[in-house]
Amino acid sequence: MVMVIEVRLKHVKGAAESVEKSSYVIIEEEAQKGQMQSLFINKAPLHIEIGMGKGNFIIENAKKYPHINFIGIEKYDSVIIRAVQKLEEEKLDNLKLIRMDATNIDKIFEKEVDTIYLNFSDPWPKDRHAKRRLSSSTFLKRYDAIFSKEKKIVMKTDNRHLFEYSLMSFTDYGYQIKELSLDLYKDDYPDNIATEYEEKFHTLGYPIYRVSVNKK
Amino acid sequence: MVMVIEVRLKHVKGAAESVEKSSYVIIEEEAQKGQMQSLFINKAPLHIEIGMGKGNFIIENAKKYPHINFIGIEKYDSVIIRAVQKLEEEKLDNLKLIRMDATNIDKIFEKEVDTIYLNFSDPWPKDRHAKRRLSSSTFLKRYDAIFSKEKKIVMKTDNRHLFEYSLMSFTDYGYQIKELSLDLYKDDYPDNIATEYEEKFHTLGYPIYRVSVNKK
Secondary structure: OOOOOOOOOOOOOOHHHHHHHOOOEOOOHHHHOOOHHHHOOOOOOEEEEEOOOOOHHHHHHHHHOOOOEEEEEEOOHHHHHHHHHHHOOOOOOOEEEEEOOHHHHHHHOOOOEOEEEEEOOOOOOOHHHHHHOOOOHHHHHHHHHHEOOOEEEEEEEOOHHHHHHHHHHHHHOOOEEEEEEOOHHHOOOOOOOOOHHHHHHHHOOOOOEEEEEEEO | OOOOOOOOOOOOOOHHHHHHHOOOEOOOHHHHOOOHHHHOOOOOOEEEEEOOOOOHHHHHHHHHOOOOEEEEEEOOHHHHHHHHHHHOOOOOOOEEEEEOOHHHHHHHOOOOEOEEEEEOOOOOOOHHHHHHOOOOHHHHHHHHHHEOOOEEEEEEEOOHHHHHHHHHHHHHOOOEEEEEEOOHHHOOOOOOOOOHHHHHHHHOOOOOEEEEEEEO
16 A cells, blocks of 8 residues: 655645744854854754754754754745744754755755754655655755764654665665664653654655665 | 564484485585585576575575575585475586584685575574674675675574664675665565575565565
């Protein structure tokens, strides 16, 4: 059975304005290239999530790991606004958000990222769209330019074909698999922080795949 | 649910003698080290299966691919005898069998193997037995010595933890993942040849994992 979930992007009135006004959101992000650390109170390892959606994963990470700086990236105002709303009553000085298309990731960061999270990314199921997948060599090349030293990518998805493709793409590009679960919720994984999608799909009984890869 | 399948090794009367008498079985295999090709009528790429069990996989491969030479390896007389019995009425000049423990694989072969098949290998679930897994670095080191040029390993299993471990072990050792299926019977895979175990576990509804890795 193939289940197709259509994600409707609702127009949220005033979203763009509210996003730009939030102190959590980095605007004129290209001007910060290579010096994102200056936006945070403490200098710390920088972890980014590309495609953070409504932000549950990165917000919970920021709360749990105060000694890591986090930046969440999301393309759509109507989605990122949900994260901004969640953050209204929080005081997190180790989290920032950027509204941007991941295609431009290497125009925003330069040799300053320690870990990239790819959670439930768009699978782009058609072969001719493979280059758009966030784990394609097209993107891995961009990531090369934004990593500080060791390269580390942590991916979760419920999409089997995207996961198979990603493992091949990572190892073909020289990454080694350091942690791997083909059924996350059957393994003992107390530190897992779920995304909104993950909660839904896990509850529906789908296996969640997770991998951590790195490259020297 | 964890299902434990106990494999009883029956004592098969006269198995050792019947195995030794078969023209398919290589005896004094150490004397052939580095010159296995001389046992076959045609010089051809050499593919071996370590732990062939009752032999369905390698026998069907030998029938389907006459231009490849195959050697099946199995430790137990009481198991290899089943393959010998199946072969009694066949005339396959591209298949040989060896009764031996895989631990000694590098005492038997030298720079002459093109592909290794590991099908439904013993998972050795306890951490302290990890070195006994056929995909551990202990074995990968032995395989280095027996491969002719490019190294290629094709693995199938229904054991999730063994598969996760193996993908990490392979990529940690420098192998790249070239083909991957996390649910073989849901993918379009017309050339698949099933082992006896695979038939049983697939029928019970378990996903079958398959990977092909190589290393320059």
